[in-house]
Amino acid sequence: MTPIFALENASYRYPDGRLGLAETTLEVRERESLVVLGANASGKSTLLGLLGGLIFPSGGRVIAYGTALTEAALQDGEFARSFRQRVGVLLQDTDAMLFNSTVYDEIAFGPLQLDLPEDQVRRRVEDTLDLLGLRSVADQPPHRLSGGEQRKVALGAILAVSPEVLLFDEPTSGLDPRFQRWFVELVIELRQAGKTLVTATHDLHIADVIADRVVVLDEDHKIAAEGRPRDILTDLDLLLSVNLVHEHAHVHDGELHIHPHTHLHEHEHAE
Amino acid sequence: MLPEWISEQTAARAAPRRRHTGYLSRSLRDMARVVEDAIFCEQSARRAGFLQRLDARVKLFSVLALAVGATFLHHLPSLLALGVFALAMLLVSRVGLGTVFSRSWWVMPAVFALVAVPSVLSVFVPGDPLVALPWGLSITRQGVASAAVLVTRIAAGMMLALMLALTTRWQELLRAAYTGVTAPFVLVATMMYRYVFVLLRVAENMHLARRARTIVPLDAAQERRWVGGRVGALFLRSRRLSEQVYSAMLARGYRGEPKVLVRHAVGARELAWVLGCAVFLAGILVFDRAVLGEMAW
Known part of the structure; x- marks a missing residue:
């Protein structure tokens, strides 16, 4: 598969000097579903920000579609327009994502910025509302909706642009199992539609189901491992060292046992 | 390992007497009220009433036209008719009288104190005395008439503003201005x-x-x-x-x-409303000028 993104020793420091991401080299290939696993503050959001052209590396380079992502490159009208059309970013904070006064306007915002004709914008909004089951709340202010509905609106706002690449930052964080299942089903459909997906999460269940490839960031903000989901998710020592599983203490047969603990497990499908 | 003190009962110290510092709670209560108020307005704007169904841009335009028209009215009955029209529209739109008055009564004491009371006195509006007051002052017939017109004008204006505010969601109002x-x-x-x-x-x-x-x-x-x-x-x-x-x-x-x-839906309802407003406005302007203009108020 052709790489769409390439991080070449890319690093990022916040303006106050804190390290967001240590020197990282990574490729994102066309049509793959890459999951970036890491504990809180390991640099997942920073990595997504770099890929999405929202922040720029302090060192190294980020290449997207053969062009280095720099502030200057994204000032260039043609490249910026094509990049924003091709790459959609779902931020973790829905308060930041949802800045319009109604769900309808929220979904229409992206297509409108791309100068699509008005009838096409309307059609995309209508289709997105139907796809996500948001038709009944189309005229409501997004901040009045439940957490799951708000996340759906934020997703709809991205999907309406129809990007080739979707960058999801903690898409299921703090949401109930029904939303998590819905999200997994959506990702499966998006993969079938040929989209490239990069999902930053610390939810191992999601990684297990949606990933083609997994990258693990450690608490020093660098890549600790990269590989197939099964190899990564069964390496309990690795997961313990990067704070993705915890040691579970319990009393068994009168003795205290302490061992790495994950909720991942095999299950049988009913015939 | 939990520290030992965590399982012990800690006796609370007696609270020392403090000077009352309720400004913080008051400020936060006021903030909460702002939120409640906005939600309350949204609720009445969400009801399935006549004005709520109208396109916000048309509603904004018609209320502005009525407000401008009100400045050309000089007589109490025509201003009263405008106020009653706005109130009737609110009631038809399922906004209760309680809601209307709870959002307007607080302005009236200020209106009376600053506008009505001074203008009834002979020192501001000389004329035929109705009631004699000390220091050679009196309440004049012309003063009472002018105060009544002023108060009615303010009340009618307020009804027009409420007609818009209580039946239109803020985001629709903003969108109307796009x-x-x-x-x-x-x-x-x-x-x-x-x-x-x-x-x-x-x-x-x-x-x-x-x-x-x-x-x-x-x-x-x-x-x-x-x-x-x-x-x-x-x-x-x-x-x-x-x-x-x-x-x-x-x-x-x-x-x-x-x-x-820009999502504006102007249909038959909006056209009928604009036409109705235009006819009503023209009617009271004619009534004010041609009929009442000849009469002494």
């Missing part, structure tokens, strides 16, 4: 309205979190320090949020010039 030129300002106003509530919610949560952990009341200096600290924290939060919002806008193709979808 044109090519105003789009950036309206977008900023929309976002400001939205994020004021986000930050009010954060401020309220900060206060609740502190109250949940306050055993002994703080003195005024400590209160001030806490408020100062929280104002700073809120400022930082709002700055971070603004950066994230900007990122979210950039990620969705924003390039410095917002483009918005």
Whole structure:
């Protein structure tokens, strides 16, 4: 598969000097579903920000579609327009994502910025509302909706642009199992539609189901491992060292046992 | 291993007497009221009434036209007719009398004190005395008539404003103001309205979190320090949020010039409403000039 993104020793420091991401080299290939696993503050959001052209590396380079992502490159009208059309970013904070006064306007915002004709914008909004089951709340202010509905609106706002690449930052964080299942089903459909997906999460269940490839960031903000989901998710020592599983203490047969603990497990499908 | 003191019962110290520092609670209560008020307005604007169904742009235009028309009315009955018309429209639109008066009564004492009371006196409006007062003053017939016109004009204007405010959601009202030129300002106003509530919610949560952990009341200096600290924290939060919002806008193709979808639906109902308003306005203007203009009020 052709790489769409390439991080070449890319690093990022916040303006106050804190390290967001240590020197990282990574490729994102066309049509793959890459999951970036890491504990809180390991640099997942920073990595997504770099890929999405929202922040720029302090060192190294980020290449997207053969062009280095720099502030200057994204000032260039043609490249910026094509990049924003091709790459959609779902931020973790829905308060930041949802800045319009109604769900309808929220979904229409992206297509409108791309100068699509008005009838096409309307059609995309209508289709997105139907796809996500948001038709009944189309005229409501997004901040009045439940957490799951708000996340759906934020997703709809991205999907309406129809990007080739979707960058999801903690898409299921703090949401109930029904939303998590819905999200997994959506990702499966998006993969079938040929989209490239990069999902930053610390939810191992999601990684297990949606990933083609997994990258693990450690608490020093660098890549600790990269590989197939099964190899990564069964390496309990690795997961313990990067704070993705915890040691579970319990009393068994009168003795205290302490061992790495994950909720991942095999299950049988009913015939 | 938990420390030993965690399983011990800690006796609370008797609270020392403090000077009352209720300004913080009052401010936060006021903030909560702002939120409730907006929600309350939204509720009446969401009812399936006549005015609520009208396109916001048409409603804004017609209310402005009626307000401009009101400035040409000079007689009590015509102004009264305008006020009654607006009130009737509110009632037809399922906005109760209680709601209308709860949102307008507080203006009336100020109107009476500042406008009505001085203007009935002979010193401001000389004329035929109705009631004699000390120091050679009197309440004049012309003064009472002019005060009645002033008060009725204000009340009618208020009814027109409520006709718009209680039946139109804020975002629809803002959207009604969207044109090519105003789009950036309206977008900023929309976002400001939205994020004021986000930050009010954060401020309220900060206060609740502190109250949940306050055993002994703080003195005024400590209160001030806490408020100062929280104002700073809120400022930082709002700055971070603004950066994230900007990122979210950039990620969705924003390039410095917002483009918005103007969704106005002008149908037969709107045309009938505009026509009705025009006929009514023309009617009371003629009534005011041709009929009442000849009469002494």
